[in-house]
Amino acid sequence: xxxxxxxxxxxxxxxxxxxxxxxxxxxxxxxxxxxxxxxxxxxxxxxxxxxxxxxxxxxxxxxxxxxxxxxxxxxxxxxxxxxxxxxxxxxxxxxxxxxxxxxxxxxxxxxxxxxxxxxxxxxxxxxxxxxxxxxxxxxxxxxxxxxxxxxxxxxxxxxxxxxxxxxxxxxxxxxxxxxxxx
Numbered sequence: 001x002x003x004x005x006x007x008x009x010x011x012x013x014x015x016x017x018x019x020x021x022x023x024x025x026x027x028x029x030x031x032x033x034x035x036x037x038x039x040x041x042x043x044x045x046x047x048x049x050x051x052x053x054x055x056x057x058x059x060x061x062x063x064x065x066x067x068x069x070x071x072x073x074x075x076x077x078x079x080x081x082x083x084x085x086x087x088x089x090x091x092x093x094x095x096x097x098x099x100x101x102x103x104x105x106x107x108x109x110x111x112x113x114x115x116x117x118x119x120x121x122x123x124x125x126x127x128x129x130x131x132x133x134x135x136x137x138x139x140x141x142x143x144x145x146x147x148x149x150x151x152x153x154x155x156x157x158x159x160x161x162x163x164x165x166x167x168x169x170x171x172x173x174x175x176x177x178x179x180x181x182x
């Protein structure tokens with residue numbers, strides 16, 4: 001996936017990344033999903049992190065447009081393409097960037113339940129996709145901003161790109177935790 005994606009492709013790849021993530025986690029044994037490695041997030045915590053992220057991201061697409069504009073302002077540049085956005089995020093991570101406190105999930109005990117956790121993930125991702133489809137057009141995605149804790153103010157198109165990449169980023173991390181291929 002490279003270059004600029006239109007709104008239909010953003011929604012399509014958002015759903016595809018969510019499905020791939022869900023299916024991989026669904027196939028994990030519960031003891032792997034909920035295992036708490038020293039100094040790292042468990043796979044279940046990463047699922048929770050993506051739920052928190054998707055729910056917060058959905059706000060940018062769900063709030064009335066005038067509020068989004070009032071709170072965050074208007075873009076003074078063109079949207080980056082997918083590759084540029086991913087490169088910027090990767091650089092921020094290499095520089096030590098980490099999730100801010102409100103995005104850091106608490107440990108998730110096995111008693112929480114695998115099905116419940118993964119259903120919450122599916123629901124959060126689908127609500128996000130629907131909120132983009134329902135209110136936005138290609139032109140509008142480039143004309144509104146959202147705050148991002150690591151990337152600063154990014155356009156709503158870039159926020160869509162980020163969410164796709166972020167889901168793949170955590171899938172790769174969970175595969176590494178589970179001893180699978182990244």
